[in-house]
Each structure stands twice: as structure tokens, then as C-alpha cells.
Amino acid sequence: AVASAPGETDLRKMLSTLKPILHDGIFVFVTVDFESIKTGEVKLPERQDVLMEMREKEGLTLIVEKDLADQYGLKYEYEAAWIQLEVHSSLEAVGLTAAFSAALTAAGISANVVAAYHHDHIFVARSDADRARKTLLDLAERSRRDEV
Numbered sequence: 008a009v010a011s012a013p014g015e016t017d018l019r020k021m022l023s024t025l026k027p028i029l030h031d032g033i034f035v036f037v038t039v040d041f042e043s044i045k046t047g048e049v050k051l052p053e054r055q056d057v058l059m060e061m062r063e064k065e066g067l068t069l070i071v072e073k074d075l076a077d078q079y080g081l082k083y084e085y086e087a088a089w090i091q092l093e094v095h096s097s098l099e100a101v102g103l104t105a106a107f108s109a110a111l112t113a114a115g116i117s118a119n120v121v122a123a124y125h126h127d128h129i130f131v132a133r134s135d136a137d138r139a140r141k142t143l144l145d146l147a148e149r150s151r152r153d154e155v
């Protein structure tokens with residue numbers, strides 16, 4: 008039976024308690040075609056070392072630490088900082104992604120978002136990391152003052 012997803016659904020509460028955590032490290036997006044995996048041409052990191060994995064029709068996309076990608080010879084084009092949103096939003100919550108995306112857009116910051124079971128995760132250009140975190144903190148503060 009399908010039950011309601013746990014976590015917060017009230018947008019104002021989610022925004023006002025938003026705590027963006029900037030993780031140390033450099034993170035990269037890599038993609039590997041399935042044939043290269045099947046033939047063993049490409050060796051993949053152990054699953055516990057992979058931050059995110061998504062199967063797409065073009066191949067397997069991974070988000071891993073840059074050093075790990077380099078160790079395995081995996082190619083990447085984008086180096087990112089990782090911001091974890093410390094708010095336990097429900098998978099059924101409406102508006103959280105739109106709200107933080109709008110704030111980051113207004114600040115001119117590109118965001119690559121991954122929703123996981125417990126938290127949302129945002130990958131931004133390394134050069135934008137501190138500014139993105141501050142933008143998210145400002146969004147939370149405005150929400151606490153009822154300005155959002």
C-alpha cells in the first residue's frame with residue numbers, strides 16, 4: 008500500500024527552516040555509456056563512493072568527487088560545489104524547488120538539483136558556492152519575516 012511520504016509539506020515552514028550546508032570538496036558529473044560498462048572498458052567506482060547515480064537512455068550519469076573521477080579516468084566538464092538543504096521536505100511537497108530556484112535565478116546562479124528521500128541537493132559552479140549559500144540563507148530569513 009502507498010502511504011503519504013513523510014516530511015514537511017508546508018512551504019513557509021520549509022523555507023523558514025531551510026539550512027543550506029556547503030560540503031567540502033569538488034564534485035563532478037560524469038556519464039558512461041552502457042556498452043563501455045558491459046565490456047569492462049570503463050571501471051566504475053564502488054557504489055558507496057558514488058554520491059548520485061541516474062540511469063538515462065544515453066548512459067549512466069554519476070555525481071562523484073573530482074578526485075575519484077580522476078582516479079578512475081572518468082571524463083567530466085563541470086566542477087561543482089554541493090549544497091545540501093537541511094530541511095526534511097516531503098517528496099509530495101509543492102513549491103520548495105521553485106522557491107529556491109527562483110532565488111538562485113534572481114542571483115544569476117545556475118543550479119543542478121537532485122531530490123533525494125531526506126533532502127534536496129543543489130550543485131552549483133564552484134565560483135558561485137558561497138554566494139549561492141548566502142542567497143539560500145537570505146531566502147530562509149525573508150521567509151521567517153514573512154517576506155516571501
